[in-house]
Amino acid sequence: MSPSDMTVSQLGEFGLIDALTEVLGTSELGPDSVVLVGPGDDAAVVQMSDSRMVISTDAMVENVHFKRAWSSGIDVGVRVAAANLSDIVAMGAHPTALVVALGVPSDLPVEWALDVARGMKKEADRLNVVVVGGDVVASPIISVTVTAIGAPRERIITRAGAQVGDVVAVAGRLGWAAAGLAVATRGFSSPRVLVDAHRQPVIDYDLIQSAFDHAHALCDVSDGLVADASHMAKASQVQINITTEALAIADPLRDMGLALTENPMNWILTGGDDHAFLGAFDEANVPTGWTVVGQVVSGSGVTVDGSAFIGPAGHTHFAQ
Amino acid sequence: MSPSDMTVSQLGEFGLIDALTEVLGTSELGPDSVVLVGPGDDAAVVQMSDSRMVISTDAMVENVHFKRAWSSGIDVGVRVAAANLSDIVAMGAHPTALVVALGVPSDLPVEWALDVARGMKKEADRLNVVVVGGDVVASPIISVTVTAIGAPRERIITRAGAQVGDVVAVAGRLGWAAAGLAVATRGFSSPRVLVDAHRQPVIDYDLIQSAFDHAHALCDVSDGLVADASHMAKASQVQINITTEALAIADPLRDMGLALTENPMNWILTGGDDHAFLGAFDEANVPTGWTVVGQVVSGSGVTVDGSAFIGPAGHTHFAQ
Numbered sequence: 110m111s112p113s114d115m116t117v118s119q120l121g122e123f124g125l126i127d128a129l130t131e132v133l134g135t136s137e138l139g140p141d142s143v144v145l146v147g148p149g150d151d152a153a154v155v156q157m158s159d160s161r162m163v164i165s166t167d168a169m170v171e172n173v174h175f176k177r178a179w180s181s182g183i184d185v186g187v188r189v190a191a192a193n194l195s196d197i198v199a200m201g202a203h204p205t206a207l208v209v210a211l212g213v214p215s216d217l218p219v220e221w222a223l224d225v226a227r228g229m230k231k232e233a234d235r236l237n238v239v240v241v242g243g244d245v246v247a248s249p250i251i252s253v254t255v256t257a258i259g260a261p262r263e264r265i266i267t268r269a270g271a272q273v274g275d276v277v278a279v280a281g282r283l284g285w286a287a288a289g290l291a292v293a294t295r296g297f298s299s300p301r302v303l304v305d306a307h308r309q310p311v312i313d314y315d316l317i318q319s320a321f322d323h324a325h326a327l328c329d330v331s332d333g334l335v336a337d338a339s340h341m342a343k344a345s346q347v348q349i350n351i352t353t354e355a356l357a358i359a360d361p362l363r364d365m366g367l368a369l370t371e372n373p374m375n376w377i378l379t380g381g382d383d384h385a386f387l388g389a390f391d392e393a394n395v396p397t398g399w400t401v402v403g404q405v406v407s408g409s410g411v412t413v414d415g416s417a418f419i420g421p422a423g424h425t426h427f428a429q
Numbered sequence: 430m431s432p433s434d435m436t437v438s439q440l441g442e443f444g445l446i447d448a449l450t451e452v453l454g455t456s457e458l459g460p461d462s463v464v465l466v467g468p469g470d471d472a473a474v475v476q477m478s479d480s481r482m483v484i485s486t487d488a489m490v491e492n493v494h495f496k497r498a499w500s501s502g503i504d505v506g507v508r509v510a511a512a513n514l515s516d517i518v519a520m521g522a523h524p525t526a527l528v529v530a531l532g533v534p535s536d537l538p539v540e541w542a543l544d545v546a547r548g549m550k551k552e553a554d555r556l557n558v559v560v561v562g563g564d565v566v567a568s569p570i571i572s573v574t575v576t577a578i579g580a581p582r583e584r585i586i587t588r589a590g591a592q593v594g595d596v597v598a599v600a601g602r603l604g605w606a607a608a609g610l611a612v613a614t615r616g617f618s619s620p621r622v623l624v625d626a627h628r629q630p631v632i633d634y635d636l637i638q639s640a641f642d643h644a645h646a647l648c649d650v651s652d653g654l655v656a657d658a659s660h661m662a663k664a665s666q667v668q669i670n671i672t673t674e675a676l677a678i679a680d681p682l683r684d685m686g687l688a689l690t691e692n693p694m695n696w697i698l699t700g701g702d703d704h705a706f707l708g709a710f711d712e713a714n715v716p717t718g719w720t721v722v723g724q725v726v727s728g729s730g731v732t733v734d735g736s737a738f739i740g741p742a743g744h745t746h747f748a749q
Contacts, residue, residue, distance in 0.1 A: 145481060145585065146520070146585060146587055149588075149660075149664070150520065150587050150588050150589075150648070150664070151485060151515075151516040151517075151519035151520055151588070151648050151649055152483045152484060152485035152516045152517055152519070152520050152522070152577075152579075153483070153484050153485070154481055154482070154483050154484075154520065154522075154581060154585055155481070155482045155483075155484060156480065156481055156482075157477075157480045157481070157482050158480065159480060160476065160477045160478065160479060160480045161465060161474055161475070161476055161477070162474065162475045162476075162477050162482055162578065163472045163473070163474050163475075164472060164473050164474075164475060164526070164528055164561065164562065164576070164578060165471060165472035165473070165528070165562060166528040166529070166530045166562065166563060166564050166574070166576055167530065167564050168530035168532060168564050168566045168572075168574060169566070170532055170566055170567065170568045170569075170572075172569070173566060173567045173568060174566070195471075196471040196472045197471075197472055199471035199472070200466070200470065200471055200472045200474065202472070202474075206484070208484055208485070208486040208576060209486070210486045210487065210488035210530075210574040210576075212488060212490055212572060241484065242484065242485060242486065243486060244486050244487050244488050244574075246488045246489070246490055246493060246494070247490065247493045248490045248493060248570070248572065249490075249492070249569075249570060250568070250569060250570070252488075252490075252532060252568065252572055252574075254486070254488060254530040254564075254572075254574035256484070256486055256528060256530075256576035257472075258482065258484060258578070259472075261474060265465065265466060265474055267466055267470050268469075268470050268471070269470075327471075328470070328471050329471055340469075344469070344470070
């Protein structure tokens, strides 16, 4: 029986760890690697470029964040890696390494678990980030918890730097993943472009890094534009006024809104899984490719078109 | 309704995060703190003492690693923090910070989740380690994934340094947690000293650190003495011969072995959850408080009293 036909219980814990390590390609590392001690010891050791260290952790749980019916292991691996890498990048930092804790049911096909690793590696490779270690545990449902570390640039960019007079601008898509989830939840697999947006975020890391020199404040939009703008407003002790006119409704979102009798602007204002980025800038210093969507004024909270936002402020994990 | 009467869905995600942050005490940090950016931003930023960074992650899952029937939130918090801190210490490093991803059912009492944080903080405080960030997600079962980072001393101590002629020595208890699990699994709550050993490991970090100058190889015993000695033997390309005569059977283990008609030596040789430590030393340099339990010779694998070990080599997470 080849590993591709096996379940994880048939392969066993140590066999699975060996297979995952092989996929991640960190068992043999070149002399230029930042990895001083790779997988297989009590802990990994990484050579960082700075003694200041940025760290973030994000978990995804089966049937909460994804369903096997419409997401592959590769989708989940890309998504969880992207969620973590985008948190590091959002601090104005360069990601260095990931570790992963994988909870797997005994009857999970080995290939599904290896696909999670393949997806993580695919996204990590985009930023020359290595997966240096992990833990595999039994679990009745699949769970993937990734922790990313990175090295900040000289100036750490938090959410707290937005200044009265700044504009806020967005890089990346908004609402696509939320629309895709709405489609998939109803049992549809098309339009593919929306379902794919739910399966895997598409992050333009170069576009985010182009903001590092000028962003006064920066965050990834993981809770939704209104919710994350609220976090930025609170941390910066300012008010952020969003103008929906600046938020173009792409054709697939408009069409799907009509089909599902949903207002597509709600997906744009509250969807988080696209991992777009929100930055505050001097109006003269908005980087190319970023879209100005609002203003920073004195006050507190967030307005949308001049009013308090009526509707869900963003994704909440605990249904009442 | 006070938070202590609430479920996590009644308090909500952001309320729970605020309450957890308050418990962990990292929202207000003094000028000497290593935490440059604490919880609440996309990522935390930590000032390390070295640009080399040690990192390890460990997950614990309800009904796999613990049951609510016999473990409290504090027990689980102490245990998952200890598992991670011991991995960092086992590299000859000083732990600096933890992040945690907490998966919680909607109907979980808030106090249970806060107790996990209290337990983590209790164990972390022992080493002046701070919890700098985390993620809270909904999950049908409780899961706690902790990632620890630390700074290595000049010499990183891996599993690969055991040398022919060394002795191997153990610090800490072996088999107590496994015996406690055997007791709890049968529905008993006493002897308390054994059940407590399963609930929370008791790690003497000073005793481990006393080995940093002299250990040729070091690991924590998390898979079981035979299994972890096997990992050390493989990484060091040596054979390790364990002598059971050197492994004293404490009275509670002897008594419980008789009561359950189990051989207590199996708990000692295969139990991992005590987080004892295994080190390889020059015979003249075994630190005070460490117990010599075997020899390093040329060859491969592990023998127990001169023979291959018959029995479970250690805990395996996936039942066949």
